[in-house]
Amino acid sequence: MSPAAKLDAPLLPESRKSPAKPPSVSGAVFNVSTSIIGAGIMSIPATFKVLGVIPAFVMIVVIAWLADISVEFLMRYTHAGDSTTYAGVMRESFGKVGSILVQICVMITNLGCLIIYLIIIGDVLSGNQPEGIVHLGVLQQWFGIHWWNSRAVALLFTLVFILLPLVMFKCVESLRFSSAIAVFLAVVFVAISSVMAIMALIEGKTNSPRLLPELDKEASFFDLFTAVPVIVTAFTFHFNVHAIGFEMEKPSDMISAVRISMVLCAAIYFTIGIFGYLLFGESVMEDILVNFDQNSGSAIGSLLNDIVRLSYALHLMLVFPLLNFSLRSNMDEFLFPEKTHLAEDNTRFMSITLVLLAFSYLAAIAIPNIWYFFQFLGSTSAVCLAFIFPGAIALRDAWGISTARDRILSAVMIILAVVTSTIAISTNIYSLCTGNES
Structure with missing residues (x-):
């Protein structure tokens, strides 16, 4: 078996045969939806x-x-x-370089997302101070500001007692129930946010959202492209496609699960986008959970704010192990290509798991802002995994099965991805050099 073919092996059956009880389409929908609806929803408004x-x-x-x-x-x-993996199909199309590129992009994207998750969880529990404005966390609002509810301590407790047990599972299907709960919590978050926005609208406390962008300065048009990578990152789950898809009985089941998930997630994204923007207007933060601090004068309103924040923080805790799966297996294959399957070596499994958790924790403490993180990931590794690599595979057509439609769609996909990412990266660099905010 080639090194690429072993990638993600702990998540997959050793052959292409279906497991005794193949996962249902509904279970795959939950896992796919949970992979999609991670931290990206926070920046949609x-x-x-x-x-x-x-x-x-x-x-x-x-x-x-x-x-x-x-x-x-x-x-x-x-x-x-x-092959049975993303890196494997890239190896078959472009050789060893192709598989290495996938591994690097998966590691960058997933590690970045795990750091983002911890940043947001830290915002919820212990608050943040964007641009000098203090936003208290739930623990600080409830108990006051103490050392034990500081960002560092609260995240460490979460990591040790909640996330560590979840990342110990060695099969994606084992997370189907936690994924179902995660999707439910995301729906609760969207529902409560929508109700709050509608109530504010009825009471006349909202401003009409802008239907079109305001182009009031020279760089404004190019600044629009910096938002596109955020949405790209919000729909990037391709690192888990093979881990979930090859546990299914038929390939068509995975396609059906993905399409159902896409409709569900697009509806959720648009709903939270419009109602979140309606609720907070131009003051909406890059992490909308930061806005849910003390913006309501009533006890019920404060309770709803806390429920919104805590429900989504718990959602991210349940999404965390899904991204950790593919990150851990890709890193293992990248560092130890000749070793036995990761699931068969408990020492290596634990070592990689603990190193990833420790690095994510330290980075989340050091980095306070998620917007630029999303822009970077969406403009680089995420856009490669979601659009450029799949399009390149279809154009390369190592198996001679591409249709004219496939080649046209692939070319369009790659061109759009490259153009928007190049403009977004250039605009961000220009903004940093000139000291302007994008």
């Missing part, structure tokens, strides 16, 4: 502020549609070859 409602809605629909196409490419070309 901010993209509505930057883009305006109509362009943001169009971007969500287009990116969801392209993500569905790219997953279909990945599954079809993987089943046409001998």
Whole structure:
């Protein structure tokens, strides 16, 4: 078996045979949806502020549609070859360089997302001070400011007593119940936020959201492109496609699960985007959970704020192990390509797990802002995993199965991804050099 073919082996059956009790489509929907609805939802309202409602809605629909196409490419070309992993199908198309590129992008994307999750959990529990404005966390509001509810201590407790037990599972299907709970919590978050926005609208406490972006300065047009990578990152789950898909009985089941998940997640993203923007207007933060601190004068309103924040913090804790799966297996394959399967070596399994948790924790303590993190990931590794690599596989067509439609869609996908990412990266560099905020 080639090193690429061993990638993610702890998550997959050793052959292409289906397990005795193959996962249901509903279970796959929960796992796919949980992989998608991670921290990305927190920055969706901010993209509505930057883009305006109509362009943001169009971007969500287009990116969801392209993500569905790219997953279909990945599954079809993987089943046409001998691999069972993303790195494996890239190796069959582009050799060892292809598999290494996938491994690096998965490690960058997933590690970045895990750090983002911890940053947001820290915001919820212990607050943040964006631009000098103090936003208290739930623990600080309830008990006052103490050493034991500081960001460092609260995150350490969460890491040791909640996240560590969850990342010990060695099969994706084992997380189907926690994934179902995670999706439910995301829906609760969106529902309560929507109710709060509607109540504020009825009471006349909201401002009308902008339908189109305001282009009031020279760089404004290019600044719009900095919001696109945020949505790309919010729909990037391709690192888990093979781990989930090859546990299914039929390839068509995975495609069905992905399409259901895309519709569900797009609806959730648009709902939280419009109502979050409506609720907080131009003051909406890059991490909208920071806005839910003390903005209500009533006890019920304060209770709803706390429920919103805590429900989504718990959601991220349940999403954490899904991303950790593919990150850990890719890192193991990258560092130890000749070793036995990771699941068979408990020492290596524990060592990599603890190192990843420790690094994520330290980075989350050091980095306070998630917006630039999303921009960086969406402009680089995430866009490669979601669009550029799947499009390149279809264009390379190592198995001779591409249709004219496949080649056209692949070319369009790659061109759009490269152009928008290049503009976003250039705009961010220009903003940093000139000292302006994007």
